[in-house]
Structures are given as structure tokens and as C-alpha cells.
Amino acid sequence: MGQRMPRLFFALDLAEKQNLSARKEIVALKAQLSEAGKPVQDNNLHLTLAFLGNVSAQHTSRLRKQATSIKAGIIETMTSQVGYFDKPGAVWLGLDPAPGLTSLADTLQSLSASITGQQFEQAYVPHITLLRNASTPQPISVKPLSLTFRRFGLFVSEPDPERKGARYQCLQHWPLNEGHIGEI
Structure with a gap:
């Protein structure tokens, strides 16, 4: 029986120390x-x-190598509103499209497409998923929270039978350059 390919994603991690209060x-x-x-x-x-x-080991190796060459600045953004994606049934916290955030996402999506052949058809919506298998939440106002990201990472989603969900583990982080805030 063949080995299952891991499910991967590039992300900004909320566990960075400067974001602990907002987290x-x-x-x-x-x-x-x-x-x-x-x-x-x-x-x-x-x-x-x-x-x-799902990404093969060969493609994962190439993604990690190519991500090292990405030059992007520190990303500073604010939370904006609570939203809902109907199709996956997800409640999310939106973020303002900060300088560099959309560019970094576009760069990583292009890199991924060039290596894996995957096409990204939907427009990028910066958000943090809060709930899954959800119904539309009651309208709620949210306090704007400041978030600063100094690195991005490649994460793997692994089954977590104990919690009946997934566990995300970072495979590798790459720094965002302090000298170029918000610039790619």
C-alpha cells in the first residue's frame, strides 16, 4: 500500500510572540x-x-528550496470583520489587505503552481478560520486587532484522531525582511 501524501499549506503563524495579545x-x-x-x-x-x-515528497523538497529565495517584507495588518464561507461552512475573521500580504500570497501561489501544477482559481481573501462545519453566525462587531508577521511557513495538516480533527505542524519557517515592510 502506498504512503499517503501530506496535505500542505503556506501560512502566517499567529504564535509569533508579538501577536500573543491579539491571539x-x-x-x-x-x-x-x-x-x-x-x-x-x-x-x-x-x-x-x-x-x-496533497503534495509529493519531491514537490515538497522543491517548494522548500524555492521558498528560500522569496524576498518579502514584514506584514502589518488589522483584523476587520467576521465572515462566513457557505460552501465549506466556515466562520472566519477577516484581515485588511495589507501592503505585501496579497503579494506574498500571490507569489507563493505562483511558486506552488509552477511546481505542483495546481491552479488557484479563487481570489485571495485574507482570513483566519475560527469555526468549521458552521452555520451563518449572528452578526457581531469585532474590535480591530493589530497583527505583525515576521515570518511565513510551510505547514502540514495531519489527522488528529484524539481531537477528531487535524493538527498543523510547521515544517519550515522563512523570515520576512525587516528592511522592506510590506514590500515584495
Whole structure:
């Protein structure tokens, strides 16, 4: 029987120390909305840049090597509103499209497409998924929270039978350059 290919994604991690205060508020917001669906595990909160799906070991190696050459600046953004994606049934916290955020996502999606052949058909919507298997939440206003990202990473999604969900583990991080805030 063949080995299962890992499910990968590039993301910005909320666990960076400068975001811990905002992360606590995001966890509290998630708890406030939890009646609408299944909360994402606190340690799985992240901002996806490019979801790659199942990726072979050969493609993973090439992605890691090529990601090293990406030059991008530190990303500073603010949370904006709670939203809902109907098709996957996901409640999310939106982020303002900060300088460099969309460019970094586009760069990583292009890199991924050139290596894996995957096409990204939907426009990039910067968000943090809070709930899955959710219904439309009641309208709620959110306090704007400041987030600063100094690195991006390649993550693997692994089954977590104990929690009946997934566990995300970072395979590798790459720094965002301090000298070029928001620039690619």
C-alpha cells in the first residue's frame, strides 16, 4: 500500500510572540461564536497564504528550496470583520489587505503552481478560520486587532484522531525582511 501524501499549506503563524495579545482576543472571539460550529483548535489558528493539498515528497523538497529565495517584507495588518464561507461552512475573521500580504500570497501561489501544477482559481481573501462545519453566525462587531508577521511557513495538516480533527505542524519557517515592510 502506498504512503499517503501530506496535505500542505503556506501560512502566517499567529504564535509569533508579538501577536500573543491579539491571539488571546481571537481565541476569546472564537469561543463567543462557538455555538455556530466546531471551533478550530487554538494552536491551529493561522492565516493561510496558499493551500496546496496533497503534495509529493519531491514537490515538497522543491517548494522548500524555492521558498528560500522569496524576498518579502514584514506584514502589518488589522483584523476587520467576521465572515462566513457557505460552501465549506466556515466562520472566519477577516484581515485588511495589507501592503505585501496579497503579494506574498500571490507569489507563493505562483511558486506552488509552477511546481505542483495546481491552479488557484479563487481570489485571495485574507482570513483566519475560527469555526468549521458552521452555520451563518449572528452578526457581531469585532474590535480591530493589530497583527505583525515576521515570518511565513510551510505547514502540514495531519489527522488528529484524539481531537477528531487535524493538527498543523510547521515544517519550515522563512523570515520576512525587516528592511522592506510590506514590500515584495
